[in-house]
Amino acid sequence: MKMLINVPETVVADALRGMASAHPGLSVDVDNRVVVRGDAPVAGKVGLVSGGGSGHEPLHGGFVGPGMLSAACPGEVFTSPVPDQMVRAAAAVDSGAGVLFIVKNYTGDVLNFDMAAELAEDEGVQIAKVLVNDDVAVTDSLYTAGRRGTGATLFVEKLAGAAAEEGQPLERVEAIGRRVNESARSFGVALTAVSTPAKGSPTFDLPEGELELGIGIHGEPGRERRAMMTSHEIADFAVNAVLEDLRPSSPVIALVNGMGGTPLLELYGFNAEVQRVLSERGVPVARTLVGNYVTSLDMAGCSVTLCQVDEELLRLWDAPVETAALRWGR
């Protein structure tokens, strides 16, 4: 696989240098691998720190800014960041109001954020944590005890971020984060395998004419392989898989997410099919977001995340956000 890189060893540092020059509102520590909003710490405001392996961009660095994350810690590609990054990030964003760690459920991430929480608390920073585990495809996956954390991360970061921006205290911001995770479920589909810079070739074999239903964002195996399906059939399968687990009693926000290698033209067409299934199932849709937000490098495919919202969560969704990848005003 050809890649637009220098050498695999510098991919993450190169990207951080490129982020720094593109986004002067961010403070990027390339050596220590921490991306912080430029005005941190914000007086009286709870800090939000997330992070994880690189290769899922714009998650998480693209979600740092007013109304969303205070800081992000990128690891090597598909590899957890280390506790030192998270401790630095917490120190950089803590105003005294405490810091919420938002952790996708992968074994390495969970262990490292746990260790970082202890170290940060030793330094006097109050830490709370929200674990994101929204992927209904499988339990106890390749890198996971329990469910994987995928598209719901965007919702937890946006909605808890908006609550923090409003000045809500740590226990409230944490409670909102937990509630969002419990209200959101995802299902992903791969049309092609993903190639990492280190390997330089596809990390698994997915032949022409087949797709993988229930794929993870690192290419972890899903539920089953089938002969290639239409957008109509894939939407039926993915949305129904989510609705087997989440039975919304109020409207949902729909994230129709690209895995990185699928053209936006196809994603919008897929969204039309997702909306059809939701309409057939009688699920009202309050908002829809279509695009590449929680990706897996060059993998072709998509995922659907539905997040059930009440008036409070919808208000937090509509609140202003100003990050590299997600931005809107009132």
Added chain:
Amino acid sequence: MKMLINVPETVVADALRGMASAHPGLSVDVDNRVVVRGDAPVAGKVGLVSGGGSGHEPLHGGFVGPGMLSAACPGEVFTSPVPDQMVRAAAAVDSGAGVLFIVKNYTGDVLNFDMAAELAEDEGVQIAKVLVNDDVAVTDSLYTAGRRGTGATLFVEKLAGAAAEEGQPLERVEAIGRRVNESARSFGVALTAVSTPAKGSPTFDLPEGELELGIGIHGEPGRERRAMMTSHEIADFAVNAVLEDLRPSSPVIALVNGMGGTPLLELYGFNAEVQRVLSERGVPVARTLVGNYVTSLDMAGCSVTLCQVDEELLRLWDAPVETAALRWGR
């Protein structure tokens, strides 16, 4: 090639239905293939209409909204829209202040927008036109007499759109559009070929281990093929190709654009190299935009567009914009 579609024949209509449900601020006429901002016509405001073959998303439909395009006309994949679409769009957005057509320089687009201008003027709509021809790679390409129109389209649409939003008259908005086109140059590189839904397989052959320098956004041949290069070397080649033609005497805005299939992680790393070359060449950079904006379906690769700006153009760039793909406030 596996694609997230139903059948090739409905790809564009499916995507328009998906856009309509994701963006309630847009008025999408799926049957007639016109995407209009929901509040058009805006009293006293010049209308801006663009369009072209589909497959370059978010261009153009993703740039419809306050501060940018009034309407977009998507053709079939890599095929010009027809004059009837443009006439409908002009009628929908004209408030009496006239309409500017923004036309990428491809033979079909130029002919059809010319014909549409005559028809719209017969119906009493005053029409002006700006031709975008910024690609320095080749002249007289596969579908072009003269240079191709690529990344500068985003700049013409944004800056002329901001001028129209301010209430400037048609001749001023047209003059700004022309000045932006004259101030902007692009160069693109492909790492892989593009696959269209109709063909279902790569439209040309680009072997592993080679890249194409000077590619067009439909996969038209570029200047030359070479053995695969590093991000460092590609940035040297692309930026220097642009600077051979554009010798900026004031700061530039840099668009570091993905062709669709290249991960954002790689694009940010490439941006670091682009900024290095610009710094070495003594070109100050006022703003930088990194992402997939003028794409070629699933093609892996990138392009660099530099647009020289004075105070007026920089003010128009920073003006608020609220579209699906580009949005920021003051």
